[in-house]
Amino acid sequence: MSALTVKSIAFTPLKQRLFKQRLDSKTAFLWLSEMIGKQTNKVIAPLTLNEQNKIKRHFLCSTMVELPFTTGEISWSEVASMLAKHGPHQADTFINAYECASWGFSLRHYLQHEQEPQFLLVSILDANIYDLEFWRYNEHWHESGFGITTVLLEVTKPVTHELVTQCAVTHNSMAEFATVVRRSVAQRDNCTLAMPFFPENIQQMFEKLLANQARLPDLHHSLGHCFGADPWLSILNTGLNNSITQNKHYLACSLALNGYFAMAEVTVTPQTQFILQEAMGYE
Incomplete structure (x- = not known):
């Protein structure tokens, strides 16, 4: 856990x-x-x-x-x-x-x-x-x-390998990010990826580089790119649409346009609370 x-x-x-x-x-x-x-x-x-x-x-x-x-x-x-x-x-x-x-x-x-x-x-x-x-x-x-x-x-408990924070050192930060994600998740047992939401061309690259890794669905088609919230919304969507009867492990992953990226291995339990509220705008 x-x-x-x-x-x-x-x-x-x-x-x-x-x-x-x-x-x-x-x-x-x-x-x-x-x-x-x-x-x-x-x-x-x-x-x-x-x-x-x-x-x-x-x-x-x-x-x-x-x-x-x-x-x-x-x-x-x-x-x-x-x-x-x-x-x-x-x-x-x-x-x-x-x-x-x-x-x-x-x-x-x-x-x-x-x-x-x-x-x-x-x-x-x-x-x-x-x-x-x-x-x-x-x-x-x-x-x-x-x-x-x-x-x-x-x-x-003390956090050891659960958190990864880095900045890309190559010009292709997207591919470098996906490569680090692949290497990181390979070291973890039964861990599903919660990735950023991107359009089809970037999803295709993830499909190629992360073909053997379990991933939650990309919700770009319905939510757009929601920036740092993407992986958390992916986990939220899964929790709202599926009964969580046992602990689930996810690697929440985010990539910034400036090359910074972060990953955190987290556990979702049957007691985790999922809250989706209605869309708001100033009236």
């Missing part, structure tokens, strides 16, 4: 055009922080008070939500204050530098400092706040998907 157990996964899809008209960043984040806060509270609700007190960190990761901070329209401290109004255990750290792989590097940072049994939260926010065409469709991944995803993990 992996040292990382998935206690809950929740997903709130966000509409492609999030706001009917441009909002200032403060108003936009007031609304988004309410969505994140409510989702966090749903995810941790099954935990006992004693277990909730063992939640040490909550990372908020994003690939696309960067401009409001870099332009100075709003600061992370302001957003953190908004989140804190929705109760304890809200996101305390924002990470964007590693793009789609930010969740993995967040885990690496956390586990370098904490190894005792406890809980941690990772939320992934990808919302097209400025309704930029680049984020709606891009030649690298085609259609985008937007949403808020929160994963509650329990660290049950």
Whole structure:
């Protein structure tokens, strides 16, 4: 059993055009922080008070939500204050530098400092706040998907080989990523891949390089590319559509456009909570 157990996964899809008209960043984040806060509270609700007190960190990761901070329209401290109004255990750290792989590097940072049994939260926010065409469709991944995803993990023992974080050293980061995935999963027993969602041409490369590895279905056709949330949504979809009667082991894998990639071996149990909420947009 992996040292990382998935206690809950929740997903709130966000509409492609999030706001009917441009909002200032403060108003936009007031609304988004309410969505994140409510989702966090749903995810941790099954935990006992004693277990909730063992939640040490909550990372908020994003690939696309960067401009409001870099332009100075709003600061992370302001957003953190908004989140804190929705109760304890809200996101305390924002990470964007590693793009789609930010969740993995967040885990690496956390586990370098904490190894005792406890809980941690990772939320992934990808919302097209400025309704930029680049984020709606891009030649690298085609259609985008937007949403808020929160994963509650329990660290049950010291993490050794379960987490892989690297940066590509060749020009073909996609093929290098797939090669490292193949090598990594080959060292694990009964572990199914949860891969990023990509269009058909990239799926064909995965088919070739990962032909002998068990993989969850690619959901690009229905969800688009949902950035760092892809592998978690793949596991969520499987949990919602199949009865989990015994422990299942997955290797959650993400690749960033800038070459960073992350993999985490996680265990899903019959007690894992799967939450899919209705698509939201600002009214």
